[in-house]
Amino acid sequence: MVQYPSKLARQTRSGLPRSQKKRTNFANRGMSFENMLNETNSYYLTKGLAVIHKKPTPVQIVRVDYPQRSRAKIVEAYFRQASTTDYSGVYRGYYLDFEAKETRQKTGMPLKNFHAHQIEHMGQVLEQEGICFALLHFSTLQETYLLPAEALIRSFQDNWKSLPIEFIREHGYSISLGAFPSVPYLEIIEEHLIGGKSK
């Protein structure tokens, strides 16, 4: 029997038996978690529910050619490390800021997926009263969680190598993947993170 992290998580899974759930779980479509999130954010934007965008990949541009007058071509550039999280935006006046990670592992989320700069940024956001968290997707387990930044920062500072799945189940909130939207994380924010409440 899978341990759900809270009574609420069970409720939002709408009481369907596990076997039936699996057939309708959209994580089965083979779509990456990032794509599911992009879909979700498009859905929220179209419905006027929230304005959340993924930041562009930071690139250090070194050389640009102009082979045609109409379009510049970048011919030398390098990836830079992100100094913030990947996603941010606004929901009913609240500032949201989060990072999303996916793993095939079953026992935990490796912390090497997060950079020190991102963790530092999360701490800064919390100090400014922003709503900050990580969305963690376990593709093999087919489980997805919203983990508040406080728990992530603590484990990073304690030099953990990985966030154990039991820790995430205990300190995070389970998200049931769906169709519209794919990753309904706003419900969790509305119910648990707004108004300074936390687990």
Next chain:
Amino acid sequence: MVQYPSKLARQTRSGLPRSQKKRTNFANRGMSFENMLNETNSYYLTKGLAVIHKKPTPVQIVRVDYPQRSRAKIVEAYFRQASTTDYSGVYRGYYLDFEAKETRQKTGMPLKNFHAHQIEHMGQVLEQEGICFALLHFSTLQETYLLPAEALIRSFQDNWKSLPIEFIREHGYSISLGAFPSVPYLEIIEEHLIGGKSK
């Protein structure tokens, strides 16, 4: 005599005579407005006053080489048009979102500097109760304004080709450039934009 947009703007210019002000005006250092803003945001971040970042330039990456094992080299990429504004972040729980533009013109700010997508994004942010505006810097006039997004959106929708300087003085708030920080826009937000007040 320069027309200041409001009583407050005069006060924050600390009553110095114009000639004396010019000598200490940091716009004279030849720094671009973008660099002044980056400095300002670094200052706010370091002092724990706000977390505002400029988004990376959006780039469509087509081909990546691996000349050394350690570092990927992007050898073909193109600039994409931004779908949002350049700056966003959080200040005391408030979501801030803005675009910054600089011109040498003395009579107005050309609206071709803004894209339809950015204006649409600004409207979406306002609907989510975010604080949204443009920072407009006139390098020849040595005047800088915070213009609330509502006025910008309206003029864009009315197909204006340019925002006349008189319009900006009337609907915007003057910012006196300084040293620490270079572009103290948070003061304007605190005094005029928080709590739903607008001009």
